[in-house]
Amino acid sequence: xxxxxxxxxxxxxxxxxxxxxxxGTLISVCAALLGVSLVLKRFxxxxxxxxxxxxxxxxxxxxxxxxxxxxSLPVVIAVAFLMLWLGxxxxxxxxxLIGLMSTGALAIGVMVVSISGTNVNLMDFLFGSVxxxxxxxVYISLCLAIPVLVLFVLFYHKIFAVTFDGGFARxxxxxxxxxxxxxxxxxxxxxxxxxxxxxxxxISGLVVFPPLTAMQLCKKFRNxxxxxxxxxxxxxFLGMVLCVAIPNCPAGAGVICVNLVLFLLFSLxxxxxxxxxxx
Amino acid sequence: MALITCKDLTLAxxxxxxxxxxxxxxxxxxxxxxxxxxxxxxxxxxxxxxxLKKAKHGTIELGDGLHKNEIGYLPQQTFxxxxxxxxxxxxxxxxxxxxxxxRPFYTKAEKQQALENMAKLNITALKDACYRELSGGQQQRxxxxxxLCAHRNFCF
Numbered sequence: 231x232x233x234x235x236x237x238x239x240x241x242x243x244x245x246x247x248x249x250x251x252x253x254g255t256l257i258s259v260c261a262a263l264l265g266v267s268l269v270l271k272r273f274x275x276x277x278x279x280x281x282x283x284x285x286x287x288x289x290x291x292x293x294x295x296x297x298x299x300x301x302s303l304p305v306v307i308a309v310a311f312l313m314l315w316l317g318x319x320x321x322x323x324x325x326x327l328i329g330l331m332s333t334g335a336l337a338i339g340v341m342v343v344s345i346s347g348t349n350v351n352l353m354d355f356l357f358g359s360v361x362x363x364x365x366x367x368v369y370i371s372l373c374l375a376i377p378v379l380v381l382f383v384l385f386y387h388k389i390f391a392v393t394f395d396g397g398f399a400r401x402x403x404x405x406x407x408x409x410x411x412x413x414x415x416x417x418x419x420x421x422x423x424x425x426x427x428x429x430x431x432x433i434s435g436l437v438v439f440p441p442l443t444a445m446q447l448c449k450k451f452r453n454x455x456x457x458x459x460x461x462x463x464x465x466x467f468l469g470m471v472l473c474v475a476i477p478n479c480p481a482g483a484g485v486i487c488v489n490l491v492l493f494l495l496f497s498l499x500x501x502x503x504x505x506x507x508x509x
Numbered sequence: 510m511a512l513i514t515c516k517d518l519t520l521a522x523x524x525x526x527x528x529x530x531x532x533x534x535x536x537x538x539x540x541x542x543x544x545x546x547x548x549x550x551x552x553x554x555x556x557x558x559x560x561l562k563k564a565k566h567g568t569i570e571l572g573d574g575l576h577k578n579e580i581g582y583l584p585q586q587t588f589x590x591x592x593x594x595x596x597x598x599x600x601x602x603x604x605x606x607x608x609x610x611x612r613p614f615y616t617k618a619e620k621q622q623a624l625e626n627m628a629k630l631n632i633t634a635l636k637d638a639c640y641r642e643l644s645g646g647q648q649q650r651x652x653x654x655x656x657l658c659a660h661r662n663f664c665f
Contacts, residue, residue, distance in 0.1 A: 270593055383613070384613040385613065386613070387603065387606055387609070387613070387614070387615065388606065390595075390599065390603060391603045391606050393593075394590065394593055394595060394600065394603065395584065395587060395590065395603075397561055397584055397587065398582055398584050398655070398659075399603075399606070399607075400559075400560070400561060401559035401560065401561055401577075401580065401582045401584075401665075402577070402578060402580055402581065402582055402604070402606075402607040402659040403576065403577035403578030403579075403580065403607045404578075404606060404607050445594050448594055449594050449596065449639035449642075450594065450595060450596040450599060450637075450639070451593075451594060451595040451596070451599050452599065453594075454594050
């Protein structure tokens with residue numbers, strides 16, 4: 231217990247730790263909110279696909295010595311559009327498309343990094359490095375994460391309608407294309423910021439875990455959304471505590487492990503509740 | 510002028526023509542039944558009328574002041590909805606969304622309308638029930654209440 235208390239005290243004492251916690255918690259909440267819609271629309275793996283694309287773009291931008299955000303953000307947004315658009319039109323199966331794009335981009339990224347011989351740590355790219363966040367990163371992340379939150383709240387009811395029944399929404403005069411694009415852009419932004427500290431391979435966990443955990447117990451859409459956001463923020467904080475308390479514990483993996491434990495706990499509770507209801 | 514005017518409508522899926530040279534009008538107060546064998550294009554025609562599908566040839570015009578956001582629609586169930594966590598009230602209320610424009614929240618009048626439509630269909634007791642746990646018939650009534658919320662002029 232003492233170790234945990236000390237870890238929490240350390241987080242609030244050291245600026246670089248506090249920075250990581252603030253940005254991480256915000257992005258976790260954004261990812262969970264968008265994740266609810268994506269998981270229900272059967273686009274769970276979109277986050278995974280986008281982060282691999284982001285990795286490819288990041289590798290290329292580092293090799294050519296340009297700002298990584300300036301390259302990866304537009305590329306990932308464009309691909310997010312393409313995925314949701316092609317998926318909605320039914321031109322190509324969503325899962326197949328994501329499989330193609332993510333492995334393709336990952337391969338290109340690894341090729342570029344290796345051949346160009348740039349001095350980067352592949353491990354940091356793939357699994358993230360929470361403590362490498364600079365003051366500038368924090369400002370950029372805040373500038374992007376806060377609009378994601380505000381837009382989600384403003385368009386919450388539309389996002390519900392488009393997710394629950396896109397056909398009905400479109401037939402009754404709601405501009406579903408607009409809201410689908412909004413979800414695509416917000417997801418892309420969240421993934422691009424998030425993959426810096428969670429890594430390309432782990433960021434999609436933030437999109438998938440909290441909504442699924444919340445859906446184990448919650449039966450109303452609003453409760454699922456609120457619960458997913460709260461769980462996601464909490465998981466990130468606990469993951470960071472874990473990472474500070476245990477030597478050599480990787481932060482991104484720690485956060486996902488906390489998410490996994492919460493998911494198992496919630497499914498167990500849901501099962502218990504069903505059994506109690508039966509009696 | 511008619512609410513809906515179809516002229517020389519030809520509909521197809523995957524280049525397979527199902528409806529050819531169809532012309533008709535729907536006037537205020539009309540009830541129109543579409544009957545046909547499986548695969549004869551009933552759903553396709555509905556989708557075209559709702560603007561969910563493009564016509565291969567011909568035109569569909571909404572007239573007499575009928576706007577898209579005044580149309581109610583009772584769709585067939587989609588696979589996403591079968592395990593969707595939402596309360597009955599949330600689903601019915603979402604029918605009111607088509608006239609909110611950029612306004613982010615529902616008005617009191619819209620909430621009242623949702624409750625009235627639920628009372629009409631005798632599902633008030635299910636207000637807080639979870640949509641995915643209802644029987645097929647109950648789900649259909651929920652979707653009908655949603656369609657009633659959406660329509661002011663025309664209901665499919």
